[in-house]
Amino acid sequence: MNTDRAMGAWTQVKGKMKEQWGKLTDDELDQMEGKWEQLSGLIQQRYGEAKDKVEEELNRYRDLMKDERAAPPPPPATPPGSLKGSL
Template identity: 50%
Template structure:
């Protein structure tokens, strides 16, 4: 999985991330900078998910937008 694609297009993909994870603020998404680990941590924290569930959700997002 080449996460660099998401990082490089984060400004464009941030809106899609906001739609998927509406509880994440613009500031939080800006801080994530499209980085996989940061996004997993945010999703895990905001939604009370396990690490595995958050990873799956973020990886699904990647597949849907690349």
């Protein structure tokens, strides 16, 4: 797996988690990368939410990460002036 894509997927998911759980810091989320059970416990503690609700949300984020990793990479940008006969 491409490490850059994995990091990009985590960065996107982390941003969405921060929108939902704004009390979590970037440092906390970075430390919890891949440690879903520990992250669940932290969210439960910080927000007082039920374990099953938190785990359901985290599963949604985990699935989103898988989707981001599996998505085909965007096509390469076409350099200016490389389109012959476009005018």
